[in-house]
Amino acid sequence: MSEVLRRLPAALAVLVAAALPFLLDDFWLQTGLFTMAAVVGAIGLTLLVGVAGQLSLGHACFAALGAYTYAWAVGESGGRAAGLGLPPLLALVLAGVVAAVAGALFSPISGRLRGIYLGLATIGLVFLARHLMVNLEDATGGFNGRTVEPFSVPGFSFSNEDPDYLAVAGVEFEGLHRLWYLFLVVVLLAAWLGRNIKASRTGRALANVRDSETAAAAMGIHVARAKATAFVISSAYAGIAGALMALAYGRIAPDLFGLQLSIDFLIMIVLGGLGSIAGAAAGAAFVVILPLVLTQYSSDLPFLATPGSGGLDAATLARLLYGAAIIAVLLFLRGGLAGATGRLRHRRAPHPADTDDPPPAPPPPSPAPPGAATPAPSHPGVPTRSKETSP
Amino acid sequence: MSYFLTQLANGLSYGLILGLIAVGFVIVFTSTGVLNFAHGSVLLTGAYLVAVLQGPVGFWAAVVVGIAGAALLGVLINAVLVRNLAEANPGTAAILMLGVDILLLTELTRRIGNRVLPIGAPWGADVVAIGGVTLPTSRAIAAGLAVVVFGLLWFLFARTGTGVAMRAAAADGDTASLMGIRLSRTGAAGWALAGALAAIAGVFLASFPAPGVGPALAISAFAAIPAWVLGGFDSVVGAIVGGLIIGVVTALAVGYESHLHFLGRGLGEVVPYAVMILVLLVRPSGLFGRAEAVRV
Incomplete structure (x- = not known):
């Protein structure tokens, strides 16, 4: 019974997400697509940062790799920028694979550096990626970027054509509606896979490596390989997220994949609560939706000035709220949004069984191995004590 | 040959300025364990104060205010925000600084707008030429001043009680605390020092050949990150050497870009990071960094 209750919020969220295209207009549909693309990337990053304790500021590099791999693989070979003309589904998988391989190539560094040291080293990847994006004009279209072919499976296109008119329950399903469900499926797969990996x-x-590398090594875990594995997994997620971003934008350019994107991904997972899949989704929604909504509805807010007049315009207000929200969460909410909801739930109905994980995830399915000298996979909100464990 | 020497001199002077910024990263990191992503906005704040005040009160008074302002800003960030984190660990502290950076940079960008504020330095756009090597006067002064500042830093850390306390706190905070060193004070001193160094670097980064103070100045602090990382995360000497390496490599890559065309356009932006990654492949903890020792 409690198992069903615990899964209820997630099931409700999926139902609502599936029903939304019947209600929303194009602006919100587009926003939703951006959000879902970001959710996939954030889940990948939370596996790396929250579970394995490795910081990465190179997520944008792998997202860019995925986006351009997808655009290049599905692109017509005769177009302005080169392409392979592969089926889109294959290209989507390829986006993840190429990003994962790139992540594996970085393993001499990702396996050896720890925590924020890795975070600093990965900043370099973003600038390397930008250099390649601007200079490999044949594949990337250079500074101006390239257009992305719409997604399709044989006989059905996720665009406004083929079939030209499709309606469900009286709502015409255009490209945005169709893409919504594609994205939703990918997000659910990503979340399910992420939870299982965790x-x-x-x-x-x-998690053992995060809590203490020494203890992990003593338990027989190959620490460097574990850290490199986490990096590869998160790179693959970023690659898929990049491909989804490419589909949502319809046109990609180097400026989309700057350091700011890496930082945004990091902020998403910290706001949501490190290590929590649902938290990553919530953080991604907040980070993506806030600036778009403020810009869209800024004319309705009387105290905002027009852009460029030196007053407080919508974009500035969005940035200020964004920064303030980050600071507020870090100062007052231990464990981010997921940690806060978890505590709220505990206050209502104390459940000794699920002290271990944020709400939507079930408790670890198997008990701790016998001879439990391992540090238990700790709650992400609990600071570790011993010296050598700080990341 | 004189072209090469000119590029080299430019690179060295730029590298010394980067060193000022990178040392700030090191000091904040060793004294409070914070990866200071807001360092760029602190630098911009200092330079902005100088640019705004140099008209009313004169350049030198403005520089003093700018340095003091940046130092005070650093101390406040540490006292009000960093020390009140819900979970104090390097990861969350780094994200907190990203938040601070967003706030500061947004507000400064709003104030500056599309303008580029002149820094009003007395050396203006002068150039010194010695034996065929030309160097902007501002860069020559920056290089000389940076060397003096590094000397003072050495004196501080080696010969004064405050400096020794800061080193002790960096080496082992718990033990230092038990010995009667107040970590809140060494932390504040570290942030103040880093802010002051950033403001000095900001004044020179905004001088000729740069046009003046604009929001992009905050990005220039990011150029010091490769210098910091390849020098080793916790070594002041490493940060200075790293700054020199990055400065020279960048200047040469830009100066000889026409010969390096096969590597693509915009080489100067990516070369520092490429060098950093190459160094990390060979030495994961940087040139001068301590390999982490783990006690069980």
Whole structure:
């Protein structure tokens, strides 16, 4: 019974997400697509940062790799920028694979550096990626970027054509509606996979490495390989997220994949609560939606000035709120949004069984291995004590 | 040959300015364990104060105010925000600084707008030429001043009680605390020092050949991150050497870009990071960094 209750919020969220295209206008649909693309990337990053304790500011690099791989693989070979003309589904998988391979190539560094040291080293990747994006004009279209072919499976296109007219329950399903469901499926797959990785042998090994590398090594975990694995997994997620971003934008350019994107991904998972899949989704929604909504509805807010007049315009207000929200969460909410909802839930109905994880995830399925000298996979909100564990 | 020497001199002087910024990163990191992503906005704040005040009160008074303002800003960030984190660990502190950076940079960008504020330095756009090597006067002064500042830093850390306390706190905070060193004070001193160094660097980064103070100045602090990382995260000497390496490599890459065309346009922006990654591949903890020792 409690199992059903615990899964209820997630199931409700999925139902609502599936129903939304019947109600929303194009602006909100577009916003939703951006959000879902970001959710996939944020889940990947939270596996790396929250579970394995490795910081990365290179997420934008792998997102860019995924986006351009997708655009390049589905692009017509005769177009202005080169392409392979592959089927889109294959290209989507390829986007993840190429990003994962790139992540694996970085393993001499990602396996050896720890925590924020890795975070600093990965900043370099963003600038390298930008250099490649601008200079490999044949594949990337250079500074101006390239257009992205719409997604399709044989006989059905996720655009406004083929079939030209499609209506469900009286609502015409255009490209945005169709893409919504594609994105939703990818997000659910990503979340399901992410949760399983977290609860699996690999995930527990990663959490062990985060809590103490020495203890992990003593338990027989190959620390460098575990850290490199986490980096590869998160790179693959970023690659898929990049491909989704490419689909949502319809046109990609180097400026989309700057350091700011990496920073935004990091902020999403910290706001949501490190290590929590649902938290990553909530953080992604907040980070993506806030500036878009403020810009869209700024004319309705009387105290805002027009852009460029030196007063407080919508974009500035969005940035200020964004910065203030980050600071407020870090100062007052231990464990981010997920940690806060978890505490709220505990206050209402004390449940000794699920002290271990943020709400939507079930408790780890298997008990701790016998001879439990391992530090238990700790709640992300609990600071670790011993010296060598700080990331 | 004189072209090469000119590029080299430019690179060295730029590298010394980067060193000022990178040392700020090191000091904040060792004294409070914070990866200071807001360093660029602190630098911009200092330079902005100088640019705004140099008209009414004169350049030198404005510089004093700018340095003091940046130092005070750093101390406030540490006292009000960093020390009140819900979970104090390097990761969340780094994100907190990203938030602070967004706030500061947004507000400064709003104030500056599309303008570029002149810094009003007395050396203006002068150039010194010695034996065929030409160097902007501002860069020559920056290089000389940076060397003096590094000397003072050495004196501070090696010969004064405050400096020794700061080193002790960086080496082992718990033990230092038990010995009667107040970590709140060493932390504040570290932030103040870093802010002051950033403001000095900001004044020179906004001088000729740069046009003046604009929001892009905050990005220039990011150029010091590769210098900091490849020098080693916790070494002041490493940060200075790293700054020199990055400065020279950048200047040469820009100066000889026409010969390096096969590597693509805009080489100067990416070369520092490429060098950083190459160094990390060989030495993961940087040139001068301590490999982490783990006690069980």
